[in-house]
Amino acid sequence: MTDLLALTIPEMLILCGITFVAGVVRGFSGFALSALVMASAIFILPPVALIPICWWLEMSASIIMARGGWREADRGVVMGLVIGSTVGVPFGLALTTSLPVETSKIVALALIVAAAVLQLAKIRIPFLATRAGLYSVGFAAGIATGLASIGGMIVALYVLSQDAPARKMRAALVMFLFIGALTSLITYLFFGVMDQTAALRGLALIPTTLLGVYVGTKMFTVRLEPYYRPFCLGLLVTLATVGLIRTAL
Helix, strand or coil, X not given: CHHHHCCCHHHHHHHHHHHHHHHHHHHHHCCCHHHHHHHHCCCCCCHHHHHHHHHHHHHHHHHHHHHHHXXXXXXXXXXXXXXXXXXXXXXXXXXXXXXXXXHHHHHHHHHHHHHHHHHHCCCCCXXXXXXXXXXXXXXXXXXXXXXXXXXXXXXXXXXXXXXXXXXXXXXXXXXXXXXXXXXXXXXXXXXXXXCHHHHHHHHHHHHHHHHHHXXXXXXXXXXXXHHHHHHHHHHHHHHHHHHHXXXXX
């Protein structure tokens, strides 16, 4: 098995632990699985090898969580974000060819930190509540995806800015990531990122991920719902700050 996965036993055990913790966070918050895996497993595998692994983990988590997400999410919001993001991705990819990727990533992460801090301070931006704001955020998320693969964090910021129950916010994130995972597979196959080794690694890590998702989902109770928004915003600030430090170094 270790030969097929091209990983040592200690590396595989560490990855199992990482994916379990990331699954717990995904089950509770509805996002951040890939971000946590990318931030934690980078010393074992390079980003290009982690991206297809994360696809399998995100898809498995999405399948488990999608049923409740489709029922509780605001479908108009989800589709607006998906449409805007789909249009924005080519622009982000075009910018990638003309701007330094690291510089673009620093700018995007800094904006996420600033926006999350504003939300923690309960400063509202009325434009985000409009239909134009919805498509604009989706478009910006698409650009950020093309530039630095962090569009999901921007969508999370938008969803968390809405005056909606925690269950609706979480469901919207789940559905956006589910639809996004379906469309991104085509890109991974086209560029040859999704090879046999990547697929085997992803499949091998699904059980620990789903165990974590199960635990995280059970943690999402009525008693903890009031803490959902500050937890997610704090998580975004932490992830973006770690990303900034890692990029700067």
